Amino acid sequence: MTIEEAKKRLCLALDVDRLSDAKRLVEALRDRVTMFKIGFQLFTREGPEAVQAVLRLGGRVFLDLKYHDIPNTVANAAREAVNMGVYMFNVHASGGSEMMRAAVEGAAEQSQKNNAPMPVILAVTVLTSLNDKILTDELNVNNTLSHHVTHLAALAKASGLGGVVASSREITAIRKCCGRDFAILTPGIRPPWIKDADDQKRTATPADAIRLGADYIVVGRPILKADDPAAAADKILRDMAAL
Numbered sequence: 218m219t220i221e222e223a224k225k226r227l228c229l230a231l232d233v234d235r236l237s238d239a240k241r242l243v244e245a246l247r248d249r250v251t252m253f254k255i256g257f258q259l260f261t262r263e264g265p266e267a268v269q270a271v272l273r274l275g276g277r278v279f280l281d282l283k284y285h286d287i288p289n290t291v292a293n294a295a296r297e298a299v300n301m302g303v304y305m306f307n308v309h310a311s312g313g314s315e316m317m318r319a320a321v322e323g324a325a326e327q328s329q330k331n332n333a334p335m336p337v338i339l340a341v342t343v344l345t346s347l348n349d350k351i352l353t354d355e356l357n358v359n360n361t362l363s364h365h366v367t368h369l370a371a372l373a374k375a376s377g378l379g380g381v382v383a384s385s386r387e388i389t390a391i392r393k394c395c396g397r398d399f400a401i402l403t404p405g406i407r408p409p410w411i412k413d414a415d416d417q418k419r420t421a422t423p424a425d426a427i428r429l430g431a432d433y434i435v436v437g438r439p440i441l442k443a444d445d446p447a448a449a450a451d452k453i454l455r456d457m458a459a460l
């Protein structure tokens with residue numbers, strides 16, 4: 218993979234709470250990173266202005282708000298995501314197929330109305346903070362975690378979604394059940410030169426995640442906490458490209 222191809226597949230998690238910090242990061246990294254993830258922290262504080270700021274600076278936005286509600290509400294939220302001009306957003310697959318189809322239909326209708334591109338809609342299958350015990354004892358799911366992940370990924374695909382968020386451990390099984398034409402975006406990335414995994418348990422290096430079949434990798438702290446974030450991003454791009 219070339220460095221230019223790697224840039225298209227690197228997503229930076231803008232896990233900061235101030236718009237000014239987010240803007241500084243986008244300005245410093247926009248030549249290296251194509252897509253910026255805006256999650257609950259930044260969006261709850263700064264709202265749609267955070268999305269507009271990234272777009273104005275030339276970045277793409279992955280709006281990571283994990284919609285999970287009744288179909289009508291999710292369809293309306295999907296329309297607003299389109300109105301904001303996001304490139305990608307996500308929903309919880311456990312909201313069911315009707316909810317996921319409503320997200321697709323809402324987004325498609327609004328895209329057509331706005332004459333704007335249809336966003337990529339991803340599903341969250343099982344949060345990586347859950348484990349087999351929680352799934353069985355608390356959520357009463359009579360399935361192993363890995364089978365439940367692939368079951369929900371297949372449901373997301375059948376409901377018209379474009380892909381899933383998945384840990385490196387789940388990539389192979391999801392590729393097998395959902396095929397090549399289904400985007401996989403993988404967080405929990407820790408470059409080989411970083412010893413501290415923070416709170417991430419199922420980590421992979423950038424190169425490993427790509428080799429396993431991830432289409433996009435999401436990186437937060439290894440870039441955000443680096444003394445020189447641009448240099449850290451360059452090293453990650455080189456790791457992705459050196460396959």
Ligand code: C5P
Pocket residue numbers: 230232256344345346382384404405406415417435436437438439
């Ligand atoms: O800092 P770090 O690289 O661990 O950031 C990972 C980003 O990906 C965070 O924004 C986090 O919310 C998100 N994420 C994750 N693990 C998941 C799903 C999303 O770390 N399973």
